[in-house]
Amino acid sequence: HIDLSVGSVAAFVGAASAIMMTQYDFPWWVAVFLGLLIGTAIGAWHGFWVAYVGIPAFIVTLASMLLFRGLTLVVLKGATVGGLPEEFKAIGNGFLPEIGPDTGFHNLTLLIAVAAVGVLIFLEVRRRNAQTAYNFDVLPFPLFVVKLALLTIVIMYFAYLLADARGLPIVGLILAGLIVVYTFIMNKTVFGRHVYAIGGNVDAATMSGVNTKRVDFLVMVNMGLLSGLAGLVTTARLTAANPKAGVNFELDAIAAAFIGGAAVTGGVGT
Secondary structure (H helix, E strand, O other), rough: OOOHHHHHHHHHHHHHHHHHHHHHOOOOOHHHHHHHHHHHHHHHHHHHHHHHHHOOHHHHHHHHHHHHHHHHHHHOOOEOOOOOOHHHHHHHHOOOOOOOOOOOOOOHHHHHHHHHHHHHHHHHHHHHHHHHHHHOOOOOOOHHHHHHHHHHHHHHHHHHHHHOOOEEEEEHHHHHHHHHHHHHHHHHOOHHHHHHHHHHEEEEEEEOOOOOOHHHHHHHHHEEEEHHHHHHHHHHHOOOOOOOOOOOHHHHHHHHHHHHHOOOOOOOOO
């Protein structure tokens, strides 16, 4: 499915959260939680029409794109709302704190990078051993070592650039967390495999016993949750809620999916 409402939903969630914090004095973390809840509820609303009523997602989310862009204007009264708490703004503009002695670099960023390299090497070695045990084709050992070395160099160089500046931004940590969580979901859970199955051939998935309606519903719920998160991060990064926030986000999302390998009729994106 294609969700055209992501930019408008992000703008609406950001606007609603900003109003909660500035006009109703909600603690920032409560506003964040409620913002994610609003995004999830919007996704569930989309999922109901797409999965259980059978209206194409393109049509449903096109309507929501217009609806929530208008509601954003209503909530903000056409104006920019600022004065957000510093803790909230740190989500989009903050960096991890410094620890340890003064080395001229951001120590915590380097430690995280070293830990990431260690975890990556462990997972790659474990995957290679599992493939070898089942007599699958694997890279020759010298090439495997070169692959790990190149990945290590890339990660550590990127960490060096960050550590030489202000360190790892909080939004980067959020992104890394999302990558880890969704990599696990898509590759290690039944739901993730069902998403791939439906994307590849919905008829074959249905005949194989996959509950396509449930999966479609949860996919749309997930889109609402992520749109809400994007709205919170965007609002924090702009340090204010703006009626024009999130414009053309849907085009970026569609382009990213196609560049990743997904096809309009179902594909093999990763």
